[in-house]
Amino acid sequence: MATLADLSGFVRQTGDGGAEIDFAVQGVTCAACIGKIEQTVSAMRGAPSARLNYTTRRLRVAWRDEHFAPADVAGALAPLGYRVQPFALAVVESEDLIYGRRLMRCLAVAGFATMNVMLLSVSIWAGAASYIDPSTRDLFHWISALIALPAAAFAGQPFFSSAFNALRSRRLNMDVPISVGIWLALGMSVVETIRHGERAYFDSSLMLIFFLLVGRALDHTMRQRIRGVVSNLASLRAPKACRVLPDGSLIDVPVSALHPGDVVLVRPGEHLPVDGAIAIGESEIDDSIITGETGRRAVAPGAEVYAGSLNFSGALSVTVRAAGSATLLDEIERLLEAASAAKSRYVRLADRVARLYAPVVHLAALSTAIGWLIAGADWRVALETAIAVLIITCPCALALAVPAVSVVTGGALLRAGVLLRNGDAVERLAEVDTVVFDKTGTLTLPEPHIANRGEIAEDLIRPAARLALSSRHPLARSLAAEAAGQAPFDNVREETGHGVSALIDGEDARLGSAAFAGVEDEQSTTTLSRIAFRHGARSAMFEVRQVLRADAADCVAALKRAGLSIELLSGDSAGAVAEVANALAINNAQGGLKPADKVARLEKLRAEGRKVLMVGDGLNDAPALASATVSISPASAADLTQTVADAIFLGDRLASVCAAITASRMARQLMRENLGLAVAYNLLAVPMAMAGHVTPLVAAIAMSTSSMLVTANALRARHAANLDWPRHKAKSLTPRGAAIFPAGAAA
Numbered sequence: 001m002a003t004l005a006d007l008s009g010f011v012r013q014t015g016d017g018g019a020e021i022d023f024a025v026q027g028v029t030c031a032a033c034i035g036k037i038e039q040t041v042s043a044m045r046g047a048p049s050a051r052l053n054y055t056t057r058r059l060r061v062a063w064r065d066e067h068f069a070p071a072d073v074a075g076a077l078a079p080l081g082y083r084v085q086p087f088a089l090a091v092v093e094s095e096d097l098i099y100g101r102r103l104m105r106c107l108a109v110a111g112f113a114t115m116n117v118m119l120l121s122v123s124i125w126a127g128a129a130s131y132i133d134p135s136t137r138d139l140f141h142w143i144s145a146l147i148a149l150p151a152a153a154f155a156g157q158p159f160f161s162s163a164f165n166a167l168r169s170r171r172l173n174m175d176v177p178i179s180v181g182i183w184l185a186l187g188m189s190v191v192e193t194i195r196h197g198e199r200a201y202f203d204s205s206l207m208l209i210f211f212l213l214v215g216r217a218l219d220h221t222m223r224q225r226i227r228g229v230v231s232n233l234a235s236l237r238a239p240k241a242c243r244v245l246p247d248g249s250l251i252d253v254p255v256s257a258l259h260p261g262d263v264v265l266v267r268p269g270e271h272l273p274v275d276g277a278i279a280i281g282e283s284e285i286d287d288s289i290i291t292g293e294t295g296r297r298a299v300a301p302g303a304e305v306y307a308g309s310l311n312f313s314g315a316l317s318v319t320v321r322a323a324g325s326a327t328l329l330d331e332i333e334r335l336l337e338a339a340s341a342a343k344s345r346y347v348r349l350a351d352r353v354a355r356l357y358a359p360v361v362h363l364a365a366l367s368t369a370i371g372w373l374i375a376g377a378d379w380r381v382a383l384e385t386a387i388a389v390l391i392i393t394c395p396c397a398l399a400l401a402v403p404a405v406s407v408v409t410g411g412a413l414l415r416a417g418v419l420l421r422n423g424d425a426v427e428r429l430a431e432v433d434t435v436v437f438d439k440t441g442t443l444t445l446p447e448p449h450i451a452n453r454g455e456i457a458e459d460l461i462r463p464a465a466r467l468a469l470s471s472r473h474p475l476a477r478s479l480a481a482e483a484a485g486q487a488p489f490d491n492v493r494e495e496t497g498h499g500v501s502a503l504i505d506g507e508d509a510r511l512g513s514a515a516f517a518g519v520e521d522e523q524s525t526t527t528l529s530r531i532a533f534r535h536g537a538r539s540a541m542f543e544v545r546q547v548l549r550a551d552a553a554d555c556v557a558a559l560k561r562a563g564l565s566i567e568l569l570s571g572d573s574a575g576a577v578a579e580v581a582n583a584l585a586i587n588n589a590q591g592g593l594k595p596a597d598k599v600a601r602l603e604k605l606r607a608e609g610r611k612v613l614m615v616g617d618g619l620n621d622a623p624a625l626a627s628a629t630v631s632i633s634p635a636s637a638a639d640l641t642q643t644v645a646d647a648i649f650l651g652d653r654l655a656s657v658c659a660a661i662t663a664s665r666m667a668r669q670l671m672r673e674n675l676g677l678a679v680a681y682n683l684l685a686v687p688m689a690m691a692g693h694v695t696p697l698v699a700a701i702a703m704s705t706s707s708m709l710v711t712a713n714a715l716r717a718r719h720a721a722n723l724d725w726p727r728h729k730a731k732s733l734t735p736r737g738a739a740i741f742p743a744g745a746a747a
Contacts, residue, residue, distance in 0.1 A: 010086045011070065020062040021070045022087035025077070026095070027165060028057050033082075036171060040076050044068065053407075058087050081165030096220075103217045106155040110210040113151030114203065117144045121203040134196060141193040141200045148202035149186065155209050156182055158216060177365065181387040182209060188383055201384075211701050238273035238307070242266075244317060258323035266316045272309045275322040277302060283314035365389040368690045381692070388689040392702055402671050404714035409667040412718055416659035417650040418632075425646040427671075428630035429664035431611045435559055435657075436602065436624075438616035439570035439580055439591075442634065444546040445652060448478040451545040460540045463504055464533040467492065467511045471500045476511070478544050479531060499532075507536035514541070548583065555654035556584045562661065565610075569598045569624070598624040615657060632657055667717055674710040681706045 011021050025037065034052045041050035041061055046068025052059045061073060074084040085091070120140045124132065153160075156179070163179040182205060189200040243253050244263040255273045258264065263279060266272050272285070284296040287309035296312060299305060305318060307327035365386045372382035410420055420426065437443050453461065461482055468480040469488035492502040499512015510517040510533070517532035519539045531542040549555075556566055568589035570577045577591030590601070602624055605612050614621070614628035625631035625644045633645040649656035685702055688694050694702070 018062055018064040020060060023059040023061065023073060023084045024087045024091070024095075025052065025057050025059045026083040027081050027162065028052070036080060037077060037082060040080065041073055044072060044076055059084070079169055080171060081169040100217075100220055103158060103213060103220060106158060107210070107213040107217055109151055110155035110206060110213055113147050113155070114206040114210050117147050117203045117206055120144050137198070138193065138196055141189075141202070144200065144202040145190060145193055148189075148206050152182065152186060152205060152209055155206075155213065159209075159212065178212060184383060184387050188380060192380075199380075238271045241273040241323075255323050258320050260320055260322065262320040262323075264318050264320060266311045266318055268311055268313055268315065270311055272305055272307050272311060272316075272318065273323070274318060274320045275304075275306050275327045276318045276320045277304055278316055279319045280317035281314050283316055284312045286310040286312065364686065364690065371690075372692070385690070385692045388694045388698070389686065392685045392689045392694060402674065404711050405667050405670045405674060405717055408714050408717040409663055413647075413660060413663050416663070417653065417656040418660045418663075419648045419650070421646055421648065425630055426664045426667045428611075428646070429613065429660055430668035432564065432613040432630060432661060434565045434567065434605055434610045434612045436567045436569055436605075436612055436614050436628070437586075438614075438621050438624075439568060439572050439577060440546060441617040442615055442621075443552050443568070443580060443584065443654070444548055448544045449547045450478055450482065451543045451547070452541075453482075456540045456542070460533065460535065460538060462486070463489075463509060463535055464511055464531075464540065464542070467500055467502060467504075467509060467533070468531075470494065470502075471511065476531065479511075479542055504535060509533075509535040548580070549652055549654050551653050551655050553584055555658055556586060558658045559661070562658075564661075567601075569593055569601060571595075595621070595623045599627050602627050613657075613661070632660065663717070670713060670717055674713055677710055677713070678706065 011019050013019055037052050037059065038050045041048060046063050046065035048061050048063035048068055050059060050061050061070060077084050120143055124137055124140050159175045159178050162175040166176055185201050185205040185208065189202050189205065192200050239255060240252050241255050241258060242250050242265040244250060244265055250265060258274060264274060278299055278301050280301060282300045284298050285305060286296055287306055368389045369382045369386035372385055373379065409426055413420060465479055465482035466486050466489055468476040469483055470492035471494065489502045489504060492500050494500045498516040499510060501508065501510045511531065514532040517534040519532040519534055519541060531544055533540050533542065559566055566586050568577060568581050568586045570591050571593050572591050574591035577589050581589035602612055602614065611629045614625050614631045616625055617634050622644045625633065631645045632647045632649055635648055635650045647660060
């Protein structure tokens with residue numbers, strides 16, 4: 001673990017001239033802590049931005065000012081009672097495990113002591129009916145005190161230590177009123193015992209601690225399950241790699257020690273530690289985290305592979321392109337974490353309410369006690385009622401209401417192949433009533449495909465594909481993909497604008513236009529979409545066409561069934577756009593549009609009150625993506641386009657777009673339900689407590705139950721991305737399985 005004086009290995013450059021770093025923060029107990037921490041860090045020199053994820057306790061600090069020193073964050077937060085260290089998932093999980101065991105020990109002591117004190121209390125209650133001797137009653141009270149006081153001091157540590165740290169730093173958190181309530185109940189019981197009173201509250205005090213600990217332990221367990229959505233990605237990351245040295249020897253090194261250009265060996269059954277290209281070897285890999293497809297992908301030399309993928313059948317030598325925190329897997333984790341930590345409208349509302357919690361609850365408890373005393377009640381009744389108010393108004397439910405839904409929804413969308421880039425994207429997606437698609441690279445696959453591959457002999461495809469490796473023509477890339485890791489031919493000659501030629505097995509071979517190859521073309525008007533190949537006396541005509549994504553028709557139909565209006569805006573020719581629109585039954589389609597034309601159409605839709613989702617991939621789509629209510633782009637999109645988009649979908653299936661809308665609608669509903677539950681709980685519980693109808697014990701049970709209820713409701717979002725959408729597996733992209741059309745100008 002690096003020290004705070006050496007944070008260079010944890011700082012990441014953001015690409016926009018800034019930098020960011022993640023810290024693990026200990027001592028966060030409620031939503032009020034979040035606002036205090038973020039305000040303190042944002043007020044530091046250099047004006048950094050700070051976002052704290054309540055679920056994972058991860059503080060992300062971003063800055064651009066070169067005078068900002070990230071090591072000073074610990075110094076700024078230490079006076080507030082928070083301990084800060086560089087975020088390392090393994091360390092955080094280890095400390096979380098220790099904290100969980102501590103909770104279990106405290107819970108066991110509280111439960112054991114509660115049972116024993118309850119036996120004495122039952123004896124007193126039963127004896128009261130038969131006029132128990134006062135000296136015997138006092139003895140039972142003193143025995144109860146001897147059991148309860150040390151047990152409470154030990155079992156209440158999670159609350160007392162947090163409250164002490166808060167008060168020492170001159171702030172309030174949710175554990176302050178809880179601790180005050182517990183010690184007031186115990187103190188009142190000791191006073192009653194000394195005064196030979198008939199009633200003592202040792203049993204209630206211990207039961208109060210016991211039920212508070214039950215709620216805290218369940219909350220801890222729930223947060224671990226929710227955080228598992230993000231931390232499960234860490235299990236895909238290999239901490240070490242087998243580096244291949246120039247002399248061929250092998251050495252195990254940390255992944256952080258690898259650099260672009262290094263070669264690593266990945267054995268069968270191992271996760272790939274880096275992003276890169278295969279140099280030697282063939283195998284099958286599971287890269288579903290990247291592509292969204294659950295089937296294995298066959299790879300050979302030249303194939304791009306990504307960290308986190310699982311190697312199955314063969315040893316692979318991989319040339320490193322990115323390692324450490326620069327891999328796509330780490331980018332996915334950062335995007336998911338950023339989305340769950342970002343502030344949506346509902347989160348900001350919950351934060352504002354939570355910040356008012358501490359002063360309001362103490363004022364309410366004090367007012368309750370004074371009111372009961374003015375009404376002529378006994379001081380013990382007034383104090384007991386005030387204690388109940390202190391405990392029942394804990395804002396745990398409100399603090400968990402929205403963040404829990406955001407994290408669970410982000411994980412559900414990740415499994416569906418969607419990465420959220422903005423925290424409020426879920427809310428905006430839920431409001432969408434119109435979806436606008438780009439054509440090329442969005443409704444179609446980004447690269448053209450050989451449409452008539454099944455009609456051409458394999459012994460013609462192989463040499464043609466190897467010859468295509470030496471061509472710079474864009475259409476040749478689709479044929480070159482069939483080379484499957486083979487090397488290009490030697491002594492290849494290229495005639496610009498015509499094609500390439502070489503001598504293969506003693507015979508002349510030509511690939512290019514029909515005239516260049518000497519092949520008769522029956523459809524000469526579509527030369528740009530056809531590649532001719534001749535080897536000796538044999539020839540073939542490859543049809544290169546853009547292919548619709550295999551589930552494009554299903555996706556459009558599903559969106560229509562959901563009540564959404566669909567439009568197609570493209571820069572491609574009107575004829576090509578009309579062909580796609582007819583194939584997908586899209587009534588509103590326009591072709592030949594410039595980027596400004598697309599933006600103008602989106603602005604017109606917005607003026608009509610529409611909430612528009614824009615789905616596009618090209619550089620020319622970036623302005624439209626930025627001007628839409630919310631936007632999604634495929635992982636194959638240009639870097640600038642991905643930067644502008646609010647979400648990215650992985651793989652070749654448009655089903656992810658439907659999943660994003662479905663999950664977002666459910667998430668919005670769950671957020672509203674959770675906020676409603678939290679508000680309804682306080683509107684009902686607080687007046688009842690102030691009226692004296694709730695004991696401290698019942699208050700503890702009610703507070704814990706409300707927290708568990710909103711968390712359990714949030715976990716319903718785990719399967720949100722699967723609702724109303726049949727999982728579609730695209731097994732082939734043949735002309736029989738998908739609509740096809742000639743490749744033309746890119747949209």
